[in-house]
Amino acid sequence: xxxAARVGILAGGNWxxxxxxxxxxxxxxxxxxxILSQSSSNGGGPxxxxxxxxxxxxxxxxEALGLVGDDAEGEYIxxxxxxxxxxxxxxxxxxxxxxxxxxxxxxxxxxxxxxFHQRGANAFLDAPHFDFTQSNARIFHLGYLLxxxxxxQPDADCGTVAASVLRRAQAAGxxxxxDLVSVESDxxxxxxxxxxxxxxxxxxxxxxxERTTGVAIAKEGIVDLSAARTAARQLMNAGVREWVVIxxxxxxxxxxxxDNQLVQPSVAMxxxxxxxxxxxxxxxxxxxxxxxxxxxxxxxxxxYGVCTAAASxxxxxxxxxxxxxxxxxxxxxxxxxxxxx
Numbered sequence: 001x002x003x004a005a006r007v008g009i010l011a012g013g014n015w016x017x018x019x020x021x022x023x024x025x026x027x028x029x030x031x032x033x034x035i036l037s038q039s040s041s042n043g044g045g046p047x048x049x050x051x052x053x054x055x056x057x058x059x060x061x062x063e064a065l066g067l068v069g070d071d072a073e074g075e076y077i078x079x080x081x082x083x084x085x086x087x088x089x090x091x092x093x094x095x096x097x098x099x100x101x102x103x104x105x106x107x108x109x110x111x112x113x114x115x116f117h118q119r120g121a122n123a124f125l126d127a128p129h130f131d132f133t134q135s136n137a138r139i140f141h142l143g144y145l146l147x148x149x150x151x152x153q154p155d156a157d158c159g160t161v162a163a164s165v166l167r168r169a170q171a172a173g174x175x176x177x178x179d180l181v182s183v184e185s186d187x188x189x190x191x192x193x194x195x196x197x198x199x200x201x202x203x204x205x206x207x208x209x210e211r212t213t214g215v216a217i218a219k220e221g222i223v224d225l226s227a228a229r230t231a232a233r234q235l236m237n238a239g240v241r242e243w244v245v246i247x248x249x250x251x252x253x254x255x256x257x258x259d260n261q262l263v264q265p266s267v268a269m270x271x272x273x274x275x276x277x278x279x280x281x282x283x284x285x286x287x288x289x290x291x292x293x294x295x296x297x298x299x300x301x302x303x304y305g306v307c308t309a310a311a312s313x314x315x316x317x318x319x320x321x322x323x324x325x326x327x328x329x330x331x332x333x334x335x336x337x338x339x340x341x
Contacts, residue, residue, distance in 0.1 A: 003138060006173060009053065009289060010137035011046035012065030012130060013151075014122045014144050015091065016100035017073045018043030020278060020316050022108050036108055041317035042080060043102050044122070045143025045179050048279050048318045052286035052308060054084035055322040060293060063135055065090040067121040069099035074121070090134060097121045106276045106316055113278050123149040130165050132172035139293055140169040141285070143179035145191055152191045159194025166198035175242075175292070177201040179285055180208050188212045197239030201292065203285045206248040209235065223248045225340075229261055243298060245305075247284050251340045252305060254298050264302035265340035267310035267332050279318025284309040290325070307332050
């Protein structure tokens, strides 16, 4: 089937529930912090991206692929997807483990968050669960590398099992996209680089780009754009077919195979409007994927990305702040963009 005949986004990988707790501060070891409020919502790359696309009112089908437990949280995820008109035929139930969850501790004054993750059913997601004959989607988005136990394992032909899955997706006619998780690990190059050979698009943040390439991009929170471009070139040289996109709090850069570079500042959101940063990276990815699916220029896709991410900041959950695209774009009109030299 030709790319022109395909439509929609299929997202697979980590499915979980985020239990977000707003705290008064992050305590030193052996001391106490107060929980000011708490809520539960969608979590994990595929889940967040698809819910964000539903909130953006993406004009194409959305499809889920992954594993949830045979429990109340697994049923919550499936019902939530169905309520957002996300196809759950490939969101399967396993009795091997409970549905994965993450406790997200968000400091009220800064919006910064720390994650405590229970892998659960996601640890059992494996190559045979990916049946690309069941989907007519245009783009397959996989996340998160480094947090999918079986997919992160070595593979004799492709380097990792995830890389073999992405290769099958490309062979089936999909454009492929991969995202990863910000985790303390020495496995970035071993897990990420093999997958890039079978990615059309790679979307990641500055910390993930640093750990994959070894290029120091940020110092004390300040991003060196020249270093970010160097890291993007290394990721492109690892095999990405079309675009590498690196995002960071102050903006994003994109690089294509012809070494064309684009820079997009983030929206200058007032601190008082920022309720939390959980899910902002996935919201950015959702905006990018919306633009790519609709054949928008990358300049437009980057604007979709930073505006969707800005909207996500207005709520402590991963996706509840995301609104229809026009409203997200309106945030840039209201607040303008940050000064990104």
